[in-house]
Amino acid sequence: MRVKICGLTQAQQAVAIADLGATALGFICVSSSPRYIEPQQIQHICTQLPPSVDRIGVFVNATLEQIKSTVTLGHLTGIQLHGNEDPLFCQILRQNLPQIELIKAFRVRTPETLTQIAAYQTCVDTLLLDAYHPHQFGGTGHTLDWQDLKSFTPPLPWFLAGGLTPDNIEQALQSLSPQGIDLSSGVELQPGDKDLEKVRRLLQTLGRCTSNLNP
Numbered sequence: 001m002r003v004k005i006c007g008l009t010q011a012q013q014a015v016a017i018a019d020l021g022a023t024a025l026g027f028i029c030v031s032s033s034p035r036y037i038e039p040q041q042i043q044h045i046c047t048q049l050p051p052s053v054d055r056i057g058v059f060v061n062a063t064l065e066q067i068k069s070t071v072t073l074g075h076l077t078g079i080q081l082h083g084n085e086d087p088l089f090c091q092i093l094r095q096n097l098p099q100i101e102l103i104k105a106f107r108v109r110t111p112e113t114l115t116q117i118a119a120y121q122t123c124v125d126t127l128l129l130d131a132y133h134p135h136q137f138g139g140t141g142h143t144l145d146w147q148d149l150k151s152f153t154p155p156l157p158w159f160l161a162g163g164l165t166p167d168n169i170e171q172a173l174q175s176l177s178p179q180g181i182d183l184s185s186g187v188e189l190q191p192g193d194k195d196l197e198k199v200r201r202l203l204q205t206l207g208r209c210t211s212n213l214n215p
């Protein structure tokens with residue numbers, strides 16, 4: 001399973017979290033977020049990471065030029081689109097950055113939100129489901145209704161996000177079978193400052209519950 005820890009701002013923590021076994025690290029490129037990080041700092045962190053770790057930039061309604069320059073400077077391997085980006089914008093991004101993984105996030109307000117996914121099927125690589133919040137785009141700590149998602153059979157691999165913690169991950173994965181999970185506020189001391197003990201506990205729990213799921 002892919003394990004993405006999002007909202008990194010410090011190099012030492014990023015390296016430690018990669019060493020603990022996270023498969024992807026996320027960097028918030030949204031200036032209004034308390035987890036915002038400058039492209040130069042992403043570059044500084046990414047040069048210290050093992051090449052096997054995915055490095056994902058998280059954007060909200062950014063321009064093509066902003067995304068391209070951050071990807072190049074930060075040596076990113078993927079882009080998470082967490083705003084209202086439409087399928088045409090995703091297609092244009094794909095043409096401009098063909099080697100980069102495109103992850104489209106959907107903030108699920110009602111079950112109808114999921115009907116939007118079909119239009120993105122051919123222009124992104126991966127989906128991500130996050131909780132809806134009226135005033136925040138992400139990093140809210142709010143969970144989705146996992147029972148409501150039991151019949152979710154998406155056409156692409158997907159990440160479950162939204163309020164996941166070391167304490168609730170087992171219950172989430174008993175309900176759902178995403179290809180990846182994504183955590184931000186559930187493994188931090190304060191925005192942008194990750195709690196390595198919580199990340200360690202998360203990965204221990206995952207090791208235990210994935211071996212129970214696939215004995």
Ligand SMILES: O=C(O)c1ccccc1N[C@@H]1O[C@H](COP(=O)(O)O)[C@@H](O)[C@H]1O
Nearest residue numbers: 006033138139140141161162163184185
């Ligand atoms: O974390 C942020 O500040 C953020 C800002 C703007 C867009 C997305 C953001 N984070 C994403 O939110 C989800 C879930 O976070 P949480 O675990 O509920 O705190 C995750 O995908 C982050 O990438």
